Amino acid sequence: MKNPPSLDQLIAALKVLPGVGPKSAQRMAFHLLQKDRAGADKLARALDSALLNLRHCERCNTFSEVPLCNVCADAERQQGLLCVVEMPADLLMLEQSRSYDGLYFVLMGRLSPMDGVGPQDLELEKLLARASDGQVQEVIIATNFTAEGEVTAHLIGEMLKAQGLRVTRIARGMPVGGELEHVDPGTLAQAMYERRNLA
Amino acid sequence: MKNPPSLDQLIAALKVLPGVGPKSAQRMAFHLLQKDRAGADKLARALDSALLNLRHCERCNTFSEVPLCNVCADAERQQGLLCVVEMPADLLMLEQSRSYDGLYFVLMGRLSPMDGVGPQDLELEKLLARASDGQVQEVIIATNFTAEGEVTAHLIGEMLKAQGLRVTRIARGMPVGGELEHVDPGTLAQAMYERRNLA
Numbered sequence: 001m002k003n004p005p006s007l008d009q010l011i012a013a014l015k016v017l018p019g020v021g022p023k024s025a026q027r028m029a030f031h032l033l034q035k036d037r038a039g040a041d042k043l044a045r046a047l048d049s050a051l052l053n054l055r056h057c058e059r060c061n062t063f064s065e066v067p068l069c070n071v072c073a074d075a076e077r078q079q080g081l082l083c084v085v086e087m088p089a090d091l092l093m094l095e096q097s098r099s100y101d102g103l104y105f106v107l108m109g110r111l112s113p114m115d116g117v118g119p120q121d122l123e124l125e126k127l128l129a130r131a132s133d134g135q136v137q138e139v140i141i142a143t144n145f146t147a148e149g150e151v152t153a154h155l156i157g158e159m160l161k162a163q164g165l166r167v168t169r170i171a172r173g174m175p176v177g178g179e180l181e182h183v184d185p186g187t188l189a190q191a192m193y194e195r196r197n198l199a
Numbered sequence: 200m201k202n203p204p205s206l207d208q209l210i211a212a213l214k215v216l217p218g219v220g221p222k223s224a225q226r227m228a229f230h231l232l233q234k235d236r237a238g239a240d241k242l243a244r245a246l247d248s249a250l251l252n253l254r255h256c257e258r259c260n261t262f263s264e265v266p267l268c269n270v271c272a273d274a275e276r277q278q279g280l281l282c283v284v285e286m287p288a289d290l291l292m293l294e295q296s297r298s299y300d301g302l303y304f305v306l307m308g309r310l311s312p313m314d315g316v317g318p319q320d321l322e323l324e325k326l327l328a329r330a331s332d333g334q335v336q337e338v339i340i341a342t343n344f345t346a347e348g349e350v351t352a353h354l355i356g357e358m359l360k361a362q363g364l365r366v367t368r369i370a371r372g373m374p375v376g377g378e379l380e381h382v383d384p385g386t387l388a389q390a391m392y393e394r395r396n397l398a
């Protein structure tokens with residue numbers, strides 16, 4: 001006695017999702033088949049559409065349905081500034097912060113030797129070509145301040161400085177509204193270390 | 200600046216999966232698009248196939264690709280025994296235990312007032328019709344020994360006893376290989392309460 005093949009195949013297929021093991025794949029399959037067949041169909045259609053329509057922006061490497069994404073196609077943005085982020089979500093966060101009107105490069109990842117992600121897995125040549133186009137005056141590295149993000153920032157910084165480019169890193173410090181009592185010691189130490197003259 | 204529509208739609212569609220919130224839906228979408236496009240396609244195909252092919256067995260209510268599932272179609276099984284379980288996985292576990300050669304009825308759920316699952320959400324009429332077919336001599340209730348499974352067992356037991364059927368419940372007690380020191384007190388109490396004469 002076994003499950004019907006199409007049920008076993010669905011359970012197996014759901015395990016391609018990160019963080020989904022055999023037990024939760026089974027729970028998901030039962031949920032979809034019993035409680036949300038419309039949702040299952042919507043998911044199948046969304047997967048098809050995403051696979052069909054999404055590619056990487058030729059210029060900034062983020063996901064896009066067109067060769068040049070909205071930001072890259074916007075002539076109003078400062079063409080001399082290039083901000084390097086790890087993921088599309090980081091780009092969206094920076095846009096929401098309304099603190100930046102230059103262009104982006106999205107690595108689509110970060111160095112992570114533990115997970116087997118090395119320099120060859122990031123589009124470093126695409127970044128190098130983009131940053132060396134003659135228009136870019138400053139590359140702002142906005143990878144995360146995690147161990148992996150810092151290693152990535154270091155590698156990219158060295159690579160781009162070797163091209164004679166001006167390379168900066170977004171600042172570390174106290175969060176807006178942050179209280180000394182509640183911030184972690186590492187952040188507080190950085191805030192002290194990177195203190196600035198009052199204007 | 201927003202994500203491309205097909206990316207947002209995929210992230211939204213992944214949230215139909217139980218236990219998947221906005222953050223993990225985004226992580227799953229990026230993973231599929233970047234690292235496992237073949238897996239994403241496999242998942243879309245598996246969803247389509249499962250929606251197309253899986254229905255409920257006419258007799259036992261489990262998932263099946265044919266009107267009558269393998270177990271129900273097996274004339275060798277004891278036709279007078281009907282075991283009621285919550286989910287198809289429970290049926291498979293019982294089959295693996297090789298302790299039972301009768302037939303099944305799969306509730307596809309359990310009573311769960313907290314989650315809004317009432318008697319009307321279980322196929323109780325289908326069970327009643329099945330158990331009252333004149334062939335069934337004993338209904339063995341094998342719902343889980345959780346609060347919800349016990350309430351479900353009680354309801355089904357009352358319903359079927361009212362039809363004059365013999366209704367039993369699988370036994371509680373010490374697990375095979377279990378040590379008194381390591382079993383939970385409730386299980387130990389039940390094992391004491393349901394003690395049997397040595398043969």
Ligand SMILES: [Zn+2]
Pocket residue numbers: 057058059060061062068069070071072073
């Ligand atoms: Zn772009």
Ligand SMILES: [Zn+2]
Pocket residue numbers: 256257258259260261267268269270271272
């Ligand atoms: Zn059946």
